[in-house]
Amino acid sequence: MSDISLTYRSNDVRLWLVVIAIIFSMAILIFRLWTIQVRDAELYREKAENNRIWPQRLKADRGKILAQDGTILADNRPSTDVVFVPGDCPVNQQKDVAKTLESIINVPASWILEQIDNFKSEPFTQIVIKKDIARSDWIRIEENSFRLPGVYLTLQPQRRYPMGSVAGQIMGYLNEINKDELDILEGEYFPGDVIGRSGLERYYERWLHGKDGYMTVTKYASGRPQLRTDRYGNLVLARKDSRGHLLYEETELRQKSISGKDLVLTLDIELQKFCEQILANQQGSIVVLNADTGAVLAIASSPGYDPNVFVTKGKDAERIELLESKDPNRMTNRAISEQYPPGSVFKVFLAATALEKGVITPTTTFFCPGSFRIGGTGREWKCWNKYGHGSVNVVEALAYSCDVFFYNVGLKLGVDTISEYAHKVGLGVQTGIDLPNEVTGLIPSREWKAKVNAHKPIWEQKWYPGDTVNLSIGQGSCATTPLQNAVLMATIINGGHRVYPHLNKDFQIPDAQEQIFSKKALESVIEGMKLCVEPSGTHRAGTGKSAKVEGITVIGKTGSAQIMSLEHHKKYKSEEEIPWEMRDHAWFIAGVLNKEPKIALCVLIEHGHHGASAAAPVAKQVIEFFYTRDAKKQEPQLIAREETGDQQN
Secondary structure (H helix, E strand, O other): OHHHHHHHHHHHHHHHHHHHHHHHHHHHHHHHHHHHHHHOHHHHHHHHHHHHEEEEEEOOOOOOEEOOOOOEEEEEEEEEEEEEOHHHOOHHHHHHHHHHHHHHHOOOHHHHHHHHHHOOOOOOOOEEEEOOOOHHHHHHHHHOHHHOOOEEEEEEEEEEOOOOOOOHHHHOOEEEOOHHHHHHOEOOEOOOOEEEOOHHHHHOHHHHHOEOEEEEEEEOOOOOEOOEEOOOOOEEOOOEOOOOOEEOOOHHHEEOOEOOOOEEEOOOHHHHHHHHHHOOOOOEEEEEEEOOOOEEEEEEEEOOOOHHHHOOOOOHHHHHHHHOOOOOOOOOOOOOOOOEOOHHHHHHHHHHHHHHHOOOOOOOOEEEOOEEEHHHOOOEEEOOOOOOOEEEOHHHHHHHOOHHHHHHHHHHHOHHHHHHHHHHHOOOOOOOOOOOOOOOOEOOOHHHHHHHOOOOOHHHOOOOHHHHHHHHOOOOOOEEOHHHHHHHHHHHHOOOEOOOOEOEOOOOOOOOOOEOOOHHHHHHHHHHHHHHHOOEOOEOOOOOHHHOEOOEOEEEEEEEEOOOOHHHOOOOOOHHHOOHHHOOEEEEEEEEOOOOOOEEEEEEEOOOOOHHHHHHHHHHHHHHHHHHOOOOOOOOOOOOOOOOOOOOO
């Protein structure tokens, strides 16, 4: 009996244990259900919703760039991109997806897997696999969609430049943003986005970029979202997609993209095109400014490039050739990013400064025997005319480019005054143009020489009168840009006011521009520059006579900037035998007095020998085109160098 009693008690204990276990399990289950359905209901509702809907980024159109007449220089077209969202693809299928994409669109599977690994911590990032795919690729991806979980086709705006290489240096180029930049610009840019690298595209990146929007869509049973587009490929915010799936239209689930601002330029695109055609097959630059406002009408640089190369499929070879060219200056805007000895065009600035400071008067003369010595002894400096110019005043010295006259003027002014006024007028400093990579040039000074020679003996740190002599004709360490010399010319033309060159038509011109030179000081300078181009009275025309235009009052100044000592040239019998890279640079700065708008221009032909024969005829063509293009059709001509007695400067 006792054994039976023990058995019953043992069964009761087991039963109670089972009951307790069931009650405990039910309690846990009820608690878990309460947790999911009550306490964390919102969290799981959100997760469920996220599994059903998918946010699609609506990329903003980049702002257009237009010339002053409305000609489109940069705009956008729709293109189809392939993107991959790792979070929408099971990990064990990602390798197969990468291989399938490789076979369809020829993108290496290894690269795709590398990108997936880079965004392991951000699995729902839209990784751009290939941009601007062909329609045939688009169809094949659609046909294989069941094998490509996480792969989507999206429509994106694609940059284009309708004018091709015309103004290409000004437009600049775009390429894909890198990971370091993404870390800095998180939230504003995403993988696969492009960003400005040079030119206006870079300077006005914030202006042009725009603000992306988004659109939330329901998914198919396969998990693939669908966006509707109109006949032109633009995204449509509709209630249903092409298969009848609801597209959310609530305000909180969509946000339209905001296009970047359009940029209207001061650029005269026909003039720009004409200047670039003149420079074809040469290296150099032409800058044309409105002399009163500083508005840039043309800023040509050669060689140039077509920015479409960087945003168009099938241009990889051309793009690589440009970026990895052995010529580091091929993509350089020579108007602002290269600096050259100004040579004799510097004499215009020196004459204006000397007259302004009262160091000389219009009647001051110096005798030129063809050479110059400080104090009559020591080192000899030559004049370009070895026979000399005789006794000349400032008007004659400018017209015939007498070096000896300006050697004397420079010594009277002194390096401190030269440096001060050069910076005032915009030489040796950035002009502030709205383009990146503008160099400063250099107007040497006492402080500069002491600093660069600080590691050398004290006598090499000291500034000597001979340094001033070299500086007086724009040689030695002196260096300026074509744009700076155009700004100088504008100052001469507009009555002595410093202008601020700009491309943005909305640029706010300062109300009160500093007057650097008085009109009285400029009278003799203008007279000398006019005589440089055309004869007056008993005086023959000077070194710039090939810039003369009938019916238009042109003033100008030639310049030849030495890049090598004349000793290197002596072994050659003629100038034609001198290797191209050893030849002097050719300058010509000019302005127009009797037409509106008044323009100031600068022409630089690299290794062109002489401003008189290589640069002045180019200025003539530009001036004729600008003022008479409506009257007759003009074709640019490459200039053959003329043999003249005054071609040296």
